[in-house]
Amino acid sequence: MEIVVCVKPVPDAETRLRVAPDGTALDPEGVKFVLAGYDESAVEQALLLKEANPGSKVHVVSAGPPPRTEEVLRAALALGCDSATWVEMPPGVSADPVAAARSLARAVSGAAHDLVLVGKQAGDDEAGVVGGALAELLGMPDFTAVLDLRWDAAAARLRFQRSTEAGVEKWESPVPCLVSLQQAWNDPRTAKLPAILKSRKTPIAKVAPDPSPEPHGATRSVKFELPPPRTGAKLIEFKTPEEAAQRLVKVLKEEAKVFP
């Protein structure tokens, strides 16, 4: 099976957020960008499928500026992806998720693909839009909130579960299709040193971004704000557990007004 997995470099979860001088974005100064969260889990899922289905190949693609995008592609190669394509975006342009999907579509459609995998959402903008937009651009059905993805070679069907508001749904689908993974039900592997060294020399194919007149897409961030710092919890004073319970219920009722 030919698997394409799409990833995005995102700020490390420990990043201390600061507002850029123009007030519309995260200040990227000093931020460490990594392959993380749902994307890391999507790469792991791609590699598990490859291992379970001999002869499969995993191709990783990403659209973004240097140097962070090349770095996450090399991280994915070090984990075991076979090849990589980079849609190099100009620095300083913050593509909205749909603009990113348009660029990714150029890379995906140029590669063999039975299955396109994406993470549920990026850890920074949390839009969760790339998968659906990309599926629409590629003209294939897609599924979000997917868990437990397996390939049934005899029936030529993907079988998986989806965790939606209705509960856990069981599905099957022919390929090609796009799958957006819900969460890290897998435990992503870590790269070994020889693979990291090898990944540095692996050639990365390049594709030009979508030549749209509005490279940022149809939406534009006009303000980026940090919430006022939380002042810390108001601690409930008590002598007995019963007193703690009574006082907490009282503040939830009368002060916070969230008691059901």
Next chain:
Amino acid sequence: MSAPALVVGELHDGHLSDGTKEAIAVAQSVSGNDAVVGFLAGAESRAAAAGFGEYGVSRVLVAEDPRLDAAVASVVAQLVSTAADSVSADLVVVGGTTHGRDLVAHLAVRWNAAVATGVTRLDRTATGLEARRPVFGGRATETRRLEGARAAVALRPHAFPAVEPASVAVTVTTVPLDGIPPGHWMPKRLGVEVASRGSGPTLTDATIVVSGGRGVRTADNFRLVEELASSLGAAVGASRAVTDAGWRPQGYQVGQTGKAVSPQLYVAVGISGAIQHLVGMVSSRVIVAINSDASAPIFKVADYGIVGDLFQIVPALTQEIRRVRGL
């Protein structure tokens, strides 16, 4: 007069879902009370269409076909595009569910719309629509201008009050089901297992969430968390430590690699508050932490804290809540 806004409804037990009522309220506030048109798809759509009339929406478009109850998003997006164009809408608003988010992602391409998801505020300004939304797990917010002639917006659950009832008569129009690529009918939903969370609300939908962490120590002790949740009518969540240990299934996990929740009230029991957990819950309106370690980071983001032994505090709290609620 502004162009109409189309609200794509979802049903819960045959009635409009809470998310749909929130979407109607938002559509009315940005497009005008009389400029909202409803849309429903699926086997029950025609029967349920009158439900829009209870909230002042007099025009409803339906795509009545049982196959649409388990259709992929590209199919629904095509019908919604047709419906939106048929009433010359310039805005589609949906609730913050999996299907809602999926739909707007497709409309970005299918209907050429500027899209925003997880929206907590939507304003029509002189320069167009502006959507405010939490990012970075609620550690920041961005305001995004939706440029161009069309927009599609998925709300964040519970971020808006539901629409006020206002009874009007409803005119129902059918949306034709043609031109769907045959391959898009081929994926099959084989079944739905209503999650084994008992009778409680689902995690991402709940207005109150009670989560347990490493501090509960054993799978058996986790029932203390569940009993507290039950007393509040809350959904049950867990930190990664709990799901990794197998005390509760993966579906319970709140955090970076689990679910993101933003309830009115979040109660963290025996959770230290690692950043991976915080990004999944920090945008909750009110956070309560119960932990024996006064220096646990959870107390920095919580609004109210009880520093104490959860094995004593939680049963007392459950009992007090039951007493006050008359359960």
